[in-house]
Amino acid sequence: MTFHGMWAELLPIGRSSASGGYRRFAWTEADGDCRAWFEQQARGRGLTYETDRNGNQWAWLGDPARGDAVVTGSHLDSVPDGGAFDGPLGVVSAFAALDELRGRGARFTKPLGIVNFGDEEGARFGLACVGSRLTAGALTVEQAHRLTDAEGITLPQAMEAAGYDPDAIGADPHRLDRIGAFVELHVEQGRALDLSGDRIGLAGAIWPHGRWRFDFRGEANHAGTTRLADRRDPMLPYAQTVLAARREAELAGAVATFGKIAVEPNGVNAIPSLVRGWLDSRAADQESLDVVVAEVKKAAREYAATHGVDLDVERESFTPVVEFDHALRDELARILDTGTDLKVPVLGTGAGHDAGILSGRVPTAMLFVRNPTGVSHSPAECAAEDDCVAGVTALADALEGLACT
Incomplete structure (x- = not known):
C-alpha cells in the first residue's frame, strides 16, 4: 500500500466531526482502532508483529534478538483535538520507507524495527511518553499505577479494559539492548524549515x-x-x-x-x-x-x-535537555547530503518525543518534515504532500545507510 493509501485509511480514526481534530487517547476505542491498523500494516508486509509488556507495538524485519537493530517509528495517539501529522506521520512514513527500500532491492544486514509507542502525548493521564518511559525505566511501576484520568480511571484499569495486562508493565532493558539506533521522523512543530526553505531537517537537541x-x-x-x-x-x-x-x-x-x-x-x-x-x-x-x-x-x-x-x-513531570547522539546525527547528515552545498539543517526543538526518552539508553536521532504554518497540537496542523513524500525518501535513505549494504 502506498503512503497515500495508508494515510487515507488512518485519517478518519478518532477524528472529531465538530472540531476536525483528533481524540486518540490512550487505551480508548480510537486508540484501539489505531493499534489494529498498525498490526494490519505489519502483518500485511510479512513482518513479525508483537506487543511488549508496556503496550508498545513492534513490527520486525529480521530477528531482533541478533541485536544492533535499526528502529524507526513514532506514536499514533493525540492531544485533545490535535492534528493529523504529530506522531502518525512518523509511523506511516516508516512503513512507506520500508516499501521504498524493498522496491529498491535493498539488502538488509541488520534487523529493522517499526514501533508505535503508546500514550506519547499524555492527553489522558497527564504524563507524556508513558510507553517509552516505562520501557526505559524512567517511570516506575508504582508511579504508573498511580496515574489517573479525569474520570478517576487509573492506568491499570484502562489497560485492563483494553485487553492488556497492567501487572506486566515495567522496565524492559532486554528490548532496548536489541536496538543499535532509533530514528524518529516527525512533522516539525515550528517554522524553522519553512523560513529556511528546507523540506527536511535533523534534530540537534530537545529543550528541557x-x-x-x-x-x-x-x-x-x-x-x-x-x-x-x-x-x-x-x-x-x-x-x-x-x-x-x-x-x-x-x-x-x-x-x-x-x-x-x-x-x-x-x-x-x-x-x-x-x-x-x-x-x-x-x-x-x-x-x-x-x-x-x-x-x-x-x-x-x-x-x-x-x-x-x-x-x-x-x-x-520533568525532562532535562536531550542532546541527540552526535555520531548518529553526523552519519545521517552524511547520508542525506545530496552532494551540493546545501546541507540538511540541524534544529533545536521545544517539543518532547519518545526519541528523547530513549536517548539515555540507545543512540537516537530525529528527522523533521517541513510544516508551512508551524501550527501543531491543533486541527490546523499540516504538511504538504510533496514534503511528506520527501520525508519518506529521506527516511528510506537513512535506513538504507544504517541497515543495508
Whole structure:
C-alpha cells in the first residue's frame, strides 16, 4: 500500500466531526482502532508483529534478538483535538520507507524495527511518553499505577479494559539492548524549515521541559451576595499567575503556558473554592527554565497571599535537555547530503518525543518534515504532500545507510 493509501485509511480514526481534530487517547476505542491498523500494516508486509509488556507495538524485519537493530517509528495517539501529522506521520512514513527500500532491492544486514509507542502525548493521564518511559525505566511501576484520568480511571484499569495486562508493565532493558539506533521522523512543530526553505531537517537537541500543577485554594461562596472585600477567590491569583508566566517567559527567551485548568465547584454563580492550573514551560537551557519556573512560583505565592488564598505547587513531570547522539546525527547528515552545498539543517526543538526518552539508553536521532504554518497540537496542523513524500525518501535513505549494504 502506498503512503497515500495508508494515510487515507488512518485519517478518519478518532477524528472529531465538530472540531476536525483528533481524540486518540490512550487505551480508548480510537486508540484501539489505531493499534489494529498498525498490526494490519505489519502483518500485511510479512513482518513479525508483537506487543511488549508496556503496550508498545513492534513490527520486525529480521530477528531482533541478533541485536544492533535499526528502529524507526513514532506514536499514533493525540492531544485533545490535535492534528493529523504529530506522531502518525512518523509511523506511516516508516512503513512507506520500508516499501521504498524493498522496491529498491535493498539488502538488509541488520534487523529493522517499526514501533508505535503508546500514550506519547499524555492527553489522558497527564504524563507524556508513558510507553517509552516505562520501557526505559524512567517511570516506575508504582508511579504508573498511580496515574489517573479525569474520570478517576487509573492506568491499570484502562489497560485492563483494553485487553492488556497492567501487572506486566515495567522496565524492559532486554528490548532496548536489541536496538543499535532509533530514528524518529516527525512533522516539525515550528517554522524553522519553512523560513529556511528546507523540506527536511535533523534534530540537534530537545529543550528541557516540564509540567507543574498549581493549586489555588480559596473559599466557595455565593457570587451574588458575597462582597468583593470578603472574598477569598482563587481565580484572581490564578489569572495573575497566567500573565506572570507570559512575562517571565518573554524575559528569559523561553515559553510558558497554562493550557489546562480545573475549577471547583465550577458553577457560574459560585465563587470557586479551588482553581487548579497546569504550567508547561520549556527553554533552550536549564538555567533559563529554572529562572522562569522560580519566578512564576514566586509571583503566584505573592498573588495568593494578597487574596487570602492558599497555594500548593507540585512538579508532575520533568525532562532535562536531550542532546541527540552526535555520531548518529553526523552519519545521517552524511547520508542525506545530496552532494551540493546545501546541507540538511540541524534544529533545536521545544517539543518532547519518545526519541528523547530513549536517548539515555540507545543512540537516537530525529528527522523533521517541513510544516508551512508551524501550527501543531491543533486541527490546523499540516504538511504538504510533496514534503511528506520527501520525508519518506529521506527516511528510506537513512535506513538504507544504517541497515543495508
